[in-house]
Amino acid sequence: GDLPALLDRVTGGRRPAVVGCVAPHGGDDLTEELASTTPGALEALAAARRFSWDGCHMSLEAARAALAQWPEADHWLLCETALFSGLPGRASRYAVPEALGRMGLRRYGGNGLAHRWVERRAAELTPRPPERVVSVHLGDIPDVAALQGGLAVETTIGFTPMEGLPSMHSCGDIDPTIALQLCEAGYTPAEVADLLSRRSGLSGLLGRDVGMAEVAAGADSPLREARELLVYGLTKAVGASAGAMG
8 A cells, every 4th residue: 555645644744753663573683672773674574574474574664664754763673573582492493304493494482572561561560570470462363471580481482473372363283294184185385374374263263253352252152162272272381381481
């Protein structure tokens, strides 16, 4: 669409002093939670489109349009995966050949801005800042993260948000051979990706589009069953996070 006109509508025609764009994935190079929108940072965001094409591409286009429209403002990128860039190897690595690890096949996490906020808010609300925090994010892509001494040590989100808990539209953890079986059954890789990342999850189970609020509050039997599946996954993830922190 017409991004300049959209930005004007968002700001009511005013010229902002500070502009922030959320980067849903930083890949291997965008590892700061708050980074100045430099050409290098934009290149890193462009490279991260291989992990989250739609989200990173939209963020990239918005950042570029904002830079052009308000060159005098301070421009920042807020990266959702930066919190997890220092995950210990035991939590970030997959048991695959080293060559695949060098290709960037590892766990990147997600929703890091929300988890960092939870950690800081917990410190404000307790007499002594907690050393260990389990943060549960209940958005349409729910996840759990463990922070110890301010550092992320575990997360349910992996290479992409498809790993981990079932979301409103993606499947969460499944046996990877399911994707191979689907390809052998005639699905293309693109169709498998669309099926598992856009047409599955709790919406896929229920046969219609749902959001977290409806799943949390729904009283009919299908919604209760979907909620039980999600709560079961959350319970396991919280326990695993506590275990990861000793």
